Amino acid sequence: MKKFMYAPLSLGMAFSLLFGLSGLPSNGHAAGNDLLLNPEIISGSTDRTDSGSAVLNLGDNLITNPGFEDNLASWTNWGNTAAVTSPSFAGAKSARIASGEGGAGQIISGIPSGKTYVLSGHGSVSASTDTAIVGVDCLDANNNVLAKNTLRFNQTLYEFKSTAFTTVPGTAKLQVYIYKNADSGANAFLDDLSLKARSGVQAINKDVKAMWVWQETTSALQDSAERSTLFQFAQDKGVNVLLLYINKTHLTTNNTQLKQFISQAHAQGIRVEAVSGEKEWGLTDNHSIGLERITDVITFNGSAASSEKFDGVHQDIEVYLNKEKWESNKTDVMKQALAYIDKATALMSGTGMTYAQDIPRWYDGPEYTVTYNGVDKGFYKHLIDRLDWVGLMDYTDRYSDGQWQAVRDAQSEIDYAAQVGKKITVGLETIDPVTAGGDSITFYEEGLDDLDRALAAIKAHYDGNAGFGGVAVHSYGKQKGNAYYSLPVKADNHY
Numbered sequence: 001m002k003k004f005m006y007a008p009l010s011l012g013m014a015f016s017l018l019f020g021l022s023g024l025p026s027n028g029h030a031a032g033n034d035l036l037l038n039p040e041i042i043s044g045s046t047d048r049t050d051s052g053s054a055v056l057n058l059g060d061n062l063i064t065n066p067g068f069e070d071n072l073a074s075w076t077n078w079g080n081t082a083a084v085t086s087p088s089f090a091g092a093k094s095a096r097i098a099s100g101e102g103g104a105g106q107i108i109s110g111i112p113s114g115k116t117y118v119l120s121g122h123g124s125v126s127a128s129t130d131t132a133i134v135g136v137d138c139l140d141a142n143n144n145v146l147a148k149n150t151l152r153f154n155q156t157l158y159e160f161k162s163t164a165f166t167t168v169p170g171t172a173k174l175q176v177y178i179y180k181n182a183d184s185g186a187n188a189f190l191d192d193l194s195l196k197a198r199s200g201v202q203a204i205n206k207d208v209k210a211m212w213v214w215q216e217t218t219s220a221l222q223d224s225a226e227r228s229t230l231f232q233f234a235q236d237k238g239v240n241v242l243l244l245y246i247n248k249t250h251l252t253t254n255n256t257q258l259k260q261f262i263s264q265a266h267a268q269g270i271r272v273e274a275v276s277g278e279k280e281w282g283l284t285d286n287h288s289i290g291l292e293r294i295t296d297v298i299t300f301n302g303s304a305a306s307s308e309k310f311d312g313v314h315q316d317i318e319v320y321l322n323k324e325k326w327e328s329n330k331t332d333v334m335k336q337a338l339a340y341i342d343k344a345t346a347l348m349s350g351t352g353m354t355y356a357q358d359i360p361r362w363y364d365g366p367e368y369t370v371t372y373n374g375v376d377k378g379f380y381k382h383l384i385d386r387l388d389w390v391g392l393m394d395y396t397d398r399y400s401d402g403q404w405q406a407v408r409d410a411q412s413e414i415d416y417a418a419q420v421g422k423k424i425t426v427g428l429e430t431i432d433p434v435t436a437g438g439d440s441i442t443f444y445e446e447g448l449d450d451l452d453r454a455l456a457a458i459k460a461h462y463d464g465n466a467g468f469g470g471v472a473v474h475s476y477g478k479q480k481g482n483a484y485y486s487l488p489v490k491a492d493n494h495y
């Protein structure tokens, strides 16, 4: 049940613990204190992107029977391949390529050249000396192979991998396949495959896979090798939204590098949002600090070419962490936090960027209701009303009664978002348990296998819900070696 406080650890707190904050920005000029909420933002289109960027969604999955739930229907068996019930990644079945060389394929017609596609899938092997392969070939009209792209799996537990490619000149068809060489005679298992067209920059929708990046921003801007590593990791994991921590130095000293970074991300279809936030910014006395950060990003965008602009401002302002004030008068703190958002969204109006915040998974508890602007309802509903989209810190690794707790705990937020035309992006935690505040909060010990299963379960459960804005992972964590970047595949399953 998400009704109790769960010693929640905030993004910001984790961030502070990870590498320390270099001091809050000083109070600068205050934005107007009497700004009214812009009704356009309230009713809110959730697919605004920066000027000039095509709004984009990944297309439909082009693979028929991609999870082998209909056995090998629509697949041509090239040998040694069968649908099996164990181990499946999702649903009841997966494909197994037994011992020797073998595989299965299907051909998709009507494919243009020069178009970008994203191939992804889950694979594993019974012994890591073998390799399970998911591939896609560009074929000409006569089925000649023009180009190949593959995902390779060598772990004995399922892993998720993703890659993007652009069809070469002359492409008329795509042949997607699963395959294994004879190798050491182990079995290969494949499941839950996806091949989708991609164009433009990712919008906030069900296909989002977001990742927070905190202390690595500076090195990703200044060091081309670190930048390549980040973009490669994003591609491998199918991350299409970067929630990038941004401070004044990044916007000014690293201005040119930041524009290059954003442009490079956009070329790969990756949306980039400027992340900032402190728990104090939601309190009236400090509203001007957070608003100044927004103004800084707007100023940056004003000097940038369309491909170099941030797509959104994303703030992590968890007012409940102002513990004394929160405990003594929650209602007052919630009102101050909502008033901040009204000022922020007014400031964001007309910028072409979205405005989002992160909220914990327990804000929907009955004790967190507040009368604001004469309307009495859940704090989370007031927040969702005002934000273009919300990052839900759905930080639990628990699994019971056949479902992940994180799936259950996102229901009321996503259902409400659907009612009011907003999106909830469901985030899971991977940082180490000490920093996270407990092992049940993070998938750190469970590893990639459970994380990917939980992410896939969230996507499967909410796929048809209009309030679902995809998934997110906290956080990249390459520098500290304690999060997503170095998360191992482990057998220590909790489900």
Ligand SMILES: [Ca+2]
Pocket (backbone or CB within 6 Å): 067, 068, 069, 088, 089, 090, 091, 092, 093, 094, 191, 192
């Ligand atoms: Ca399946």
Ligand SMILES: [Ca+2]
Pocket (backbone or CB within 6 Å): 397, 439, 440, 441, 442, 443, 444, 445, 446
């Ligand atoms: Ca855990």
